[in-house]
Amino acid sequence: MSIQTRRERERAERERLIVTAARELAEAEGWEAVTTRRLAAEIEYSQPVLYSHFKGKEAIMAAVAVQGCAELAAEMRTASRAAKGKRGRLTAVGEAYTAFARRRPALYDAMFTHRVDLPFATPEAPAELQEAFAELLAAVEPIAAEGDDPGLLTETYWAGLHGLVTLMRSGRLPEGAHERRLELLTGHFTAEASR
Amino acid sequence: MSIQTRRERERAERERLIVTAARELAEAEGWEAVTTRRLAAEIEYSQPVLYSHFKGKEAIMAAVAVQGCAELAAEMRTASRAAKGKRGRLTAVGEAYTAFARRRPALYDAMFTHRVDLPFATPEAPAELQEAFAELLAAVEPIAAEGDDPGLLTETYWAGLHGLVTLMRSGRLPEGAHERRLELLTGHFTAEASR
DNA sequence: GCCTTGATTCTAGCAGTGCTAGCGAATCTG
DNA sequence: CAGATTCGCTAGCACTGCTAGAATCAAGGC
16 A cells, blocks of 8 residues: 555656646747657656656646646736725736736746647636636626626636737737736726727 | 740749648648648649748748738728728627638638747738738727827737637637627727726 | 566657758750 | 750658557565
């Protein structure tokens, strides 16, 4: 029994090693540098061990993405706590979100850009994802108008943030005016919708 | 001289052939199916001819993207013309944009998601790109508030549309509520910002 | 203590990718 | 008709994700 548990512990340890190695490599040189061979060399094992832990490269990216979601949720939470008022909190959360995306582009891509086999908008989604969304929701809900569904409004605001970040990062929007665009987005969401 | 021109004409013809073949293959089976070998077989030439026309696969995708921009601009324009009023036009253009993205996902990805070496937010950007942006601008400008920069507001609205489309297509937002989210986005942009 | 049994990790290889060097043939020029 | 030049092809490089089967190591029974 004890031997069994030691082995399981070692396995779990190695799995964490794989995930952090993948993440660090991706953050340092981008996901295109994360090849199974490079990753195997990094953890000082041979290639096939990766496949005894994960179904494939996508699954490794998914594991990294889940980690990232937990961090994003935490950063949005602390930003929200430090701010005052409905508008202040939404602004703070929006800034925390985009700051995270710009500081950790590779992590962000694994979470929200790359095709990755994670359940998202369902109850089966990993707790970390739901946590991150809940954090956004908590900031958006107070500024929702009477008849608006807060969930849908949050999704829409999220889309705005995501669009800003991705278009900017791919060079399709100039970096310089980011703060002003973010301000515009948040400003229009905290206004009363004229329907 | 005539021989020269005939050759140039044939070359240009073949170049168009490459671009349309790439586009059709991408739309039918996705960009991951568009390999240089497959593409070469499709145009009934060998692989290396592709490289006598384009610097690489990315350049081919860029050419497809430019085509797509022209079409998107045209579709937004006709939608805008058919609509009435400031709000009606913005709604129509937003719907045209997202409808285009959902109907031609591969084309959309080449234009706005995949990393592609096209100048975007500069005067050197291809005319087709500027045209598409101008079409959006024309719809957004009338609803801009007093002190708002219409260009920045357009970029922000664009980001919202782009976020909605990409998050939905990657399964991160449920497809069902798309119309309602789009309505929320447009609604908040046509409202007065409370700054 | 030795040998068998079982799991675990590695070597080697497959089928594919984007891209390119250099040969062969077809074409135009003098 | 011979020579020069352009053109497209064959073949191959270095890489990718992934896997079958050999080899190695540790545990258990005698």
